[in-house]
Amino acid sequence: MKSDVVIMTTLGLYFIIVLIIGFIFEKSVKNVADYILGGRRVGPYVIAFSERASEMSGWVGLGLPSEGFASGLNATWNTIGCFYADLMNWSVLSTKMRRFTERVGALTIPEYYEYRLADKTGLIRIVSALIIILFLTGYVGAQATAAGKVFSSVMEASGRQLTKNLLDTWIVIGALIMIIYTMLGGFFAVAWTDFIQGLWAVLGFLIVVVVAASKLGGPLAGLSQLHIKGNPAVTYTSIHNFWGYEYTGALLIVIILSYIAIGFGWPGNPHITVRYMAIKSNRDMPKSAFVALALLLGVYYMAISVGWYTRLSLAHGMLRPDLAQLVQKDAEYSFMALTLNYTHPVLAGFILAAPVALMMSTADSQLLVATSAIIEDLYRRSVKREIDEAFLVKLGRIVTFILGIFALLWALFFEKSVYYFVLFSWGGLGAALGSVTLLSVLWKRMTSTGAFAGLVTGATAVIIWKSYSKGWIFWQGKNPNAHLGALALSVPLIVFIVMLFGAYILEKDTRKTIASSLATSIITGIIWAAWVYARYKIDPNFSGWWYELLISFPLAIIAIIVASWLTTPPPGDELQRIIEAFKPGKPGGASTPKPIAATEAEVVKAFLAWKGHTPTTS
């Protein structure tokens, strides 16, 4: 039997297992709260694995090995940034978000914002839901691309030529499995399959790293070779530059900070933060946090090691010629090349399911969050009546299918690099939502207009800088410095115009609208212009990596602070109620605010009453 048939059979077995799990838990979904948040009844270890598996996507499975391959030791920087960011999430956000959202009956991040900011216009909910849909759909697309790469590498390694059509075929197959599985799912199924997928991924990475390390002379045997600039054993420059090692001074610092800035995305990616809201009790949070952080360190370092070992195997001529060719064509094939090079086809099938597991566990969580943004934030909370739960669950499944198809089209017609595409979506969510989420628990003075300013500034800065970095806008030929003035003006101008509309809806006060819009755009404009100028002075050829999140996250934070100071916070009693809802306390204790509602129907009624509507049953 041909090796690719053996490998694909093993992979197929993996898919059957996760589909069975999906079918088993399908029956547990009785209402929307079950479908999108597991009824807040999920245990600590499942949440820990689910939080990790949801974040560790095709980016970790394929992107990080590629980074380790291309950047050597420098790839460690983003693990450092990610570790501290996840630590911050667990420390600062987890227990407060769990407590607050349960007490007010919020199921999604946009709903959380709405209650936290006492926004009765619905604008913050709608805008944040649209941002989630925009960035998450592309994110899921990148997961489909990742799946396609795993499948096609198997074909390629078996001597079949890798063509665009072959890659696209496998992207379609990978995405369809992902969509079907997610439609079956709901949060229970997603969390439990995340648990299994997370374990599978840890084992898969562990096996390939141990086998490769033993062949290469020990776990850190190649590390010193990777670090030495110009070492003939690893000087292979036709794929990527060795980031950092070819740069010095200010640009080196910018590049290191860009890696660390990946961590800014943590509080803003809703497929991660909703995990905190779903845990059974805050008492379980420390267990979840320790397990999740240990998993992060282990899997990230193993993924980077895969890149190092692939590069060393290539440098020492230990890779099979067909696999060497594959990895030279695209470093994101590192994991597959190393696996196929050193392990038996049956074991390879098991191991290759690891990045697929990471991809699927992220994609299903993201599809679920995007679905919840549509059915819960845009639909249910906008209609002024109660809706049948069974109908909403059905609607949710249809929306999941449609979003999945959109993501598939995105993967087929846009960029094929998993690493950079994920970083873009990650950055957009991190800057726009992350800034608002973080300040929502740290700063009680934040207003809804301030939050709107953060959402708009963060999303705009990420989109503009990414488009500029790719050479799509503000370039002339190969010159990135041709339209620096227009680039510097673009963000403050867009922020000013959008802020005028948003601030007026939220404040209903012309003076405050103009003041907050003008001040926000001027102050963020000055900082943005300084960033543009710094790039021009430090890196005139724009050859280094200037990650969009490095500027857009602080910019969004500043926008929130400026706009909040110039607008009105909620009235004292409402603000007090919000603060009380964050506070810990024993049930029935004097300091514990009573939950607003106990059941889904009561939540809807309470919400409608809060917004001044009289509910009617359909």
Add this chain to the structure above:
Amino acid sequence: MYNVRKDLTVLGLIALFIFLIVLIALTGSSTAFWYGQVVLQLVMAGIVLSIAFRGEVDE
């Protein structure tokens, strides 16, 4: 929100440890960087989480 001082302590500690890691990277060898950052991260997780969850899990 209800205990901003604790949250800021946590964030301050995180910033301090990142600074230490960058310092090791810029001044030390690759081996010092590699082991130094791993040890710092493990120490960090213990300290930060024990501060962060104090008084948080009494429900």
